[in-house]
Amino acid sequence: MRNVAVIGSQWGDEGKGKIVDWLSEQADVVVRFQGGHNAGHTLVVGNTTYKLSLLPSGVVRPDKLSVIGAGVVVDPWALLSEIKTVQGLGVKVSPETLLVADNASLILGVHQQIDKAREALRGERKIGTTGRGIGPAYEDKVARRAIRVSDLSDPGELRTKLSELFAHHNIYLKAAGEPLVSVDQAFAELTEIAPQILSYAAPVWRHLEDLRRRDKRILFEGAQGVMLDVDHGTYPYVTSSNTVAGQAATGSGTGPTTVGYVLGITKAYTTRVGSGPFPSELTDEIGQQLGERGHEFGTVTGRKRRCGWFDAVMVRQAIVTAGITGIALTKLDVLDGFSELKVCDGYELDGEKLDYFPSGTKAQASVRPIYRTLEGWSQSTRGARSWADLPGNAVKYIRLIEELIHAPVALLSTSPEREDTILVKNPFED
Numbered sequence: 001m002r003n004v005a006v007i008g009s010q011w012g013d014e015g016k017g018k019i020v021d022w023l024s025e026q027a028d029v030v031v032r033f034q035g036g037h038n039a040g041h042t043l044v045v046g047n048t049t050y051k052l053s054l055l056p057s058g059v060v061r062p063d064k065l066s067v068i069g070a071g072v073v074v075d076p077w078a079l080l081s082e083i084k085t086v087q088g089l090g091v092k093v094s095p096e097t098l099l100v101a102d103n104a105s106l107i108l109g110v111h112q113q114i115d116k117a118r119e120a121l122r123g124e125r126k127i128g129t130t131g132r133g134i135g136p137a138y139e140d141k142v143a144r145r146a147i148r149v150s151d152l153s154d155p156g157e158l159r160t161k162l163s164e165l166f167a168h169h170n171i172y173l174k175a176a177g178e179p180l181v182s183v184d185q186a187f188a189e190l191t192e193i194a195p196q197i198l199s200y201a202a203p204v205w206r207h208l209e210d211l212r213r214r215d216k217r218i219l220f221e222g223a224q225g226v227m228l229d230v231d232h233g234t235y236p237y238v239t240s241s242n243t244v245a246g247q248a249a250t251g252s253g254t255g256p257t258t259v260g261y262v263l264g265i266t267k268a269y270t271t272r273v274g275s276g277p278f279p280s281e282l283t284d285e286i287g288q289q290l291g292e293r294g295h296e297f298g299t300v301t302g303r304k305r306r307c308g309w310f311d312a313v314m315v316r317q318a319i320v321t322a323g324i325t326g327i328a329l330t331k332l333d334v335l336d337g338f339s340e341l342k343v344c345d346g347y348e349l350d351g352e353k354l355d356y357f358p359s360g361t362k363a364q365a366s367v368r369p370i371y372r373t374l375e376g377w378s379q380s381t382r383g384a385r386s387w388a389d390l391p392g393n394a395v396k397y398i399r400l401i402e403e404l405i406h407a408p409v410a411l412l413s414t415s416p417e418r419e420d421t422i423l424v425k426n427p428f429e430d
C-alpha cells in the first residue's frame, strides 16, 4: 500500500478532478498542495456536477478528510463561498472534515488588482492569467511579506503586517495610476471572516504525520500541469508555483518518500488556456472540432481552450521532470470518429531535429512539430468500462502513446462520469 500524488502532465484541465474523485474512494485523506482558486476541477457524480477550485476533490465523499496544505495560496472569501456552494449541493463541510494549513499564505484583493493591472500593462505579451491574484500572492510569500492564515488570530500583528504589505504595494499602485489600497478596509474585511477561517485552521503537517503513522492512505491533488510549472514549464507563460510531484511533499509538510506513486493525468490530445507556446496547436477545423467535442471551455474563466494534437515530446519531458510513474489517459472518447489522428513525436528547429522541448522563449515559440499519423476509429468509446470494449485502432493509439512517452497507462477515462473509468493498474497497490 502506498500514497498517490495526482498531477497534470500538460497545461492543466487534463481531468485531474474526475480522477481524484474516482481514486478518493480508496483514500482516507485528499490534500491540495499548490495553486489556488485558479484551478477548476470538475466532478460528475450521477446527476450532480461539482466545480471545485480550492477544496480538494475528496470533499464530496462523506467519510474523507480534506486538507489544504501550506503550499496553496488561499483566498479566504473564495474558500468560504466555495464551501457554501458545495454545502448547497448537499456536501457536508465542517472543521472535522476540512483542515486548512495555518501556515498557508492568503490571497487578498490587492493581489487580484495587481494581477489584472500587470496583465493590462503587458498588453499583447500578457500571460493570460486567471486574474485571481495567484502570481502576486506567491511573490509576497517568497518576499516574506505575506499574511498567513495564523495571522488572523492576532489582530495587532495582522494590522502591522497589513500596514507593511500595503505600504509596499501602494508605491506600485500609485505609479501605475491604480486606486490605492486601504489598511483599515482590509483589516475590517479580514477580521469579519477571521473566526470562520480560523475554525478550519490547523497544523496540517502534524495531522498528516499522524495519519501516515496510522497507515492511512493519502491522496495528493495537484492543480495546473507540468508545462505550467514555474521552473519546468513554458516560462514565463506559466503559473507561479511548482506543479511537479515534489511539490506534493513540500506543499503539504511531509517528506518526498511519503509519496509512493505519481499519477500523471494526461489528455488524449492537448489543450491550453491563456497565452504561450503550443507547438501542436490546431487553428483549423480539426482544432475547432476537438474543442466542441471535448467542451473545451475554461472551468474558472469560461475562456475557450486552445486545442491540438497529442504532444508526446512534451509529455515525455513532463514525465521525467515531474517524476511521473504512470498516467491516467483521459478524454479518449473525444477522438471518436476522426478518420486520422496525429501524434507529435519530435520537433524541428532551424533544420535540426529535437527530441525535447527547449527552454529558450524564442526556441519554444519556433519549434515545429513532426507528426506520426494513425488511422482513427469510427466506433464510440464513450462510457467504455472495459479494455475489451475498445476498438483496435484506439488500443493502437494508446500503445503508441505509452511507447513514445516511456510510461504505462494505469487508468483510462472515457467520459466525465465518475464510473466511466477503466482500471489497468491500481496506483495505490504495489
Ligand code: GDP
Residues within 6 Å of the ligand: 008, 012, 013, 014, 015, 016, 017, 018, 039, 040, 041, 042, 043, 044, 265, 294, 295, 299, 330, 331, 332, 333, 334, 413, 414, 415, 416
Ligand atoms: P482538471 O482541471 O484537470 O480537473 O480538469 P477540468 O475539470 O478543468 O477539465 C476537464 C473536463 O473534461 C471536465 O469538464 C470533465 O468533466 C471532463 N472530462 C474528464 N474526463 C473526461 C473523459 O474521459 N471524457 C470526456 N468527454 N470528458 C472528460
Ligand code: IMO
Residues within 6 Å of the ligand: 008, 011, 012, 013, 014, 038, 039, 040, 041, 127, 128, 129, 130, 131, 132, 133, 134, 135, 222, 223, 224, 225, 228, 237, 238, 239, 240, 273, 274, 275, 299
Ligand atoms: P487546473 O487545476 C489550465 C493558466 C492560466 C495562465 C497561466 C497563469 O484546472 O488544471 P495564473 O492565474 O495561475 O497566474 O495563470 O496558467 N492556468 C491554468 N490553465 N488549468 C488550470 O488549472 C490553470 N491554472 C492556471 O490560464 O495561462
Ligand code: MG
Residues within 6 Å of the ligand: 012, 013, 014, 039, 040, 041, 042, 299
Ligand atoms: Mg481545470
